[in-house]
Amino acid sequence: MTTAQQILVVGPSWVGDMVMAQSLFMVLHTQHPGVCIDVLAPQWSLPILARMPQVRQGIAMPLGHGQLDLRTRWQLGRSLAAKGYDQAIVLPGSLKSALVPWFAGIPTRTGFVGEMRYGLLNDRRRLDKQALPMTVQRFVALGLPASVTPAPETPQPRLLANTDHATRLKQQLGLSDDRPAIALMPGAEYGPAKQWPANHFSRLATALLAQGYQVWILGSAKDRPVADTIAQGVSGNGVHNLCGQTQLADVCDLLSVCAAAVSNDSGLMHVAAALDKPVVALYGSSNPHHTPPLSPKAQILYLGLDCSPCFKRQCPLGHTRCLADIQPEQVLQALGLPSL
Template identity: 55%
Template sequence: MAQPLYQRLHERYPQLELHVFAPGWTLPLLARMPEVAKAHLNPFGHGALRLRERWKVGRTTAAEKFDQVIVLPNSLKSALVPLFASIPLRTGFIGEARYGLLNDTRELDEHELPMMVERFCALAEDKRHPVKRPIPYPHLTVSELAQQQTAQSLKLDVSRPVIGFCPGAEYGPAKRWYTRHFAQLAQRFSQAGYAVWLFGSAKDATIGTEIANLSNGTAINLCGKTGLEQAIDLLSLVKLAVCNDSGLMHVAAALGKPLVALYGSSSPDFTPPLSDQAAVVSLNLDCSPCFERNCPYGHTNCLEQLLPDMAWQAAKRFLPDLN
């Protein structure tokens, strides 16, 4: 979702050399973005202050002599490395008492900028200047050779059309559609002549195994068997993706794939799939979106009652051959 920001920065500054400081899992994504000249590994996870280590990384980063940094997370910790790197212009939204750490602070109007991608793009503009619209959709590039090599390395049959399922969601269970629902949907796609591949990280391997077992083997579990780079290559082969509100949902959208996006505790108004080929499926219950990792009422009805046929009907919008 930051790629439109990168595009706008290049638009404003044609001679720009753009570097990104990011977690390791995002590096394959950044490698597919022509706007990014270089990616730097951010070794700090959530919740870890590690002040001395941040100071060391900052002093190493100072050698790059950056003119400006745009800090996307709203945490205090995320503003420390740019300060320690002595970057003269440090831009970001006010948050967690970051006065002094940032010297180009912006106040966030959540009603004016309801979507995360809009908030990112706002930081490309001068203070008090509006976001330039329309905001372009993210776009990832994939080579046909990489597609073929990745499919062959995993011995995947590409003779049948493929549906991709992304059943994980890093944030928590309240964003994950039930495995039995995914399994029922997999069987229905299989009966219609489609192969079903499950995508996710090693953390999603158990979920993937459960779906594969419940679907009587009709879904092929690739969770934890690919890195993100391989997952991108394989997702580019699918005819349709069915995804929770997750990072892989945004990857599928950036690959231009038709997708069915399933929303439970989160909101498509804040993090929608950035695509004209997306069908959002949500029950819009009174208790949602709650933005909680776990259902505060203990029932997760927003996902429990979101039945497989609802996703099937949404898929028919893009696959008219489905009965």
């Protein structure tokens, strides 16, 4: 009897990247029918992994982003050695991310060359950024034989939502069903150069209320200040500022019952796309050709100014025109709604 292939994936540290990694998990199931995939990932990502049917188990990495702590990594690696993994696929490019599979003695350790980790990886791939311009393509390529050179097909991530949980959440948060909801996601963990102006979100929300929608502002506690500013600038009733009142799993389930979403280039944008929701994605300092929302229902608004994409956390020119010049009327049009 043939034993199923067991693969450990060392996952990324960002919400959006973890969503895109589902494309890799799908490809691994195609390549190795019956494969068992475990993902070593930050604690926050475990609820997202639980919504991916391709993943057997999410394993919490006990160290924060940037921490080395060789002893803890060695202890974790030795504890994972007993699982008998056949292969490890290391998605991050850092040396420390490749240590646990090496300590675990996993026979095949796959990843792109980077940070002098030649001894830690024994299935080393050279990254051709021109051949693989998209992050999701790079993830998927690591799940294919090294001999496969064209840009691979990337299946669309599809998260499973818990609609019963969404119903309970709406009751707990005082959200009604009398009007369809459109979600606004004004946060961007990377920095303010990726954030559409708050007053633009306010104008958009005012227009949505006038057209019979309710508005849910979704995000973490860090997004509460900008969400407060947006809500204070809205004319009309029906805006619900939920930032800081929900966990990531809650946001996932609430997005699943929304009519549409409007988002900066952020992790929640990728979550909404993976829930197969119509998404309007606002890009400024980042590159929509590198990390686009992976859904045919997504509409990207990107001006492509001479100064963008700069990939900076703060606008180096001090004006953030790459986002400020995208008007709420354009977002309404992308949603298929009448303009202001």
